[in-house]
Amino acid sequence: MSAAGGGDARGAVLGTIRRSLGVTGREAPRRDAVAARIAAARPGVVPARGQLPEAERLALFCAKAEASAATVERVAGAAEVPAAVARFLRDANLPARLRMGADPRMEALPWADTALDVSTGPSDGSDVNGLSWAFGGVAETGTLALLSGPDNPTTLNFLPDNHVVAVSARDVAGDMESVLARVRERYGAGRMPRTLNFVTGPSRSADIEQTLILGAHGPRRLHIILVEG
Structure with a gap:
């Protein structure tokens, strides 16, 4: 037809x-x-799995992210993010180069205390390592919510081979519906970001002979820095 x-x-x-x-x-x-x-915008049925006290909710988020092949490090405050990024790159034997967006939270961090070569702006596909600051996290699935814009360009989510994402512990909700409600509350009708990406673990595919391959359509590594305090 x-x-x-x-x-x-x-x-x-x-x-x-x-x-x-x-x-x-x-x-x-x-x-x-x-x-x-x-x-x-009434929510549908919300699973009880993520409806937990803060400490247990954060532990569930970390466990679910790691079960999806991401790695997680918890730091006491935002000032520790540069050192955590440098440590991840060093331990993975990756170049000490990093591209990030113009997010004021990241620009204010003590990058000079590290040996990292940091550049700012969207990725053109030649960057090995990218850094984003997530809008929020979903504990029940270990998922990151990433909004597009100059602060955190969407190209950093998919083009670099290794993606490091910082997320504030206070922004980790129990369920996806709570994150979506925060997006609507923050931006409202007519001001929504162009793109909202939900990312769970590194890119993967098992389309060929049922063999799991990481990095098939995006980063082969996803490292999450959970910022507490």
Whole structure:
């Protein structure tokens, strides 16, 4: 069936349903009910797995991230992030070069205390290591929520071979619905970021002979720095 034919058939079916209900679909009360439902953005059923006290919620986030092949380090404060990044790169025998966005939280950190060569801006695909600061985390799945923009360019999520992501402990929610609610609260209608990426573990694929390959469509390493305090 062609796309046009599919649309005509759907319209015919919906028209039949409207006639059987004695409505046109243009009634003000019905349109108001739809608008109210969309505006309310009610969450669906939220699993209980992530509904935990803070310490247990953070432990679950770390465990789920590591189960998805990410590595995690917890630091006491943001000032420790540069040293944690340098330590990860050194231990993985990676170049001491790093590209990050213009996030003020990262620009204010003591990078001069490390031997890292830090550059700022989106990646053009030639960067080995990228650093982002996540908008939040999802404890029930060990997932990171990354918003696009000059502060944290989306290219850093996918082009560098190794992705380091800092996330504040206070921004780790129990479930995805809570993170989405924060995005709507922070930005609102008409001001939403262009892209919201949910990332769980490094890139992987088992499309070929059921063999798991890391880095198939993006970073082969994902290192999370959980910033407490």
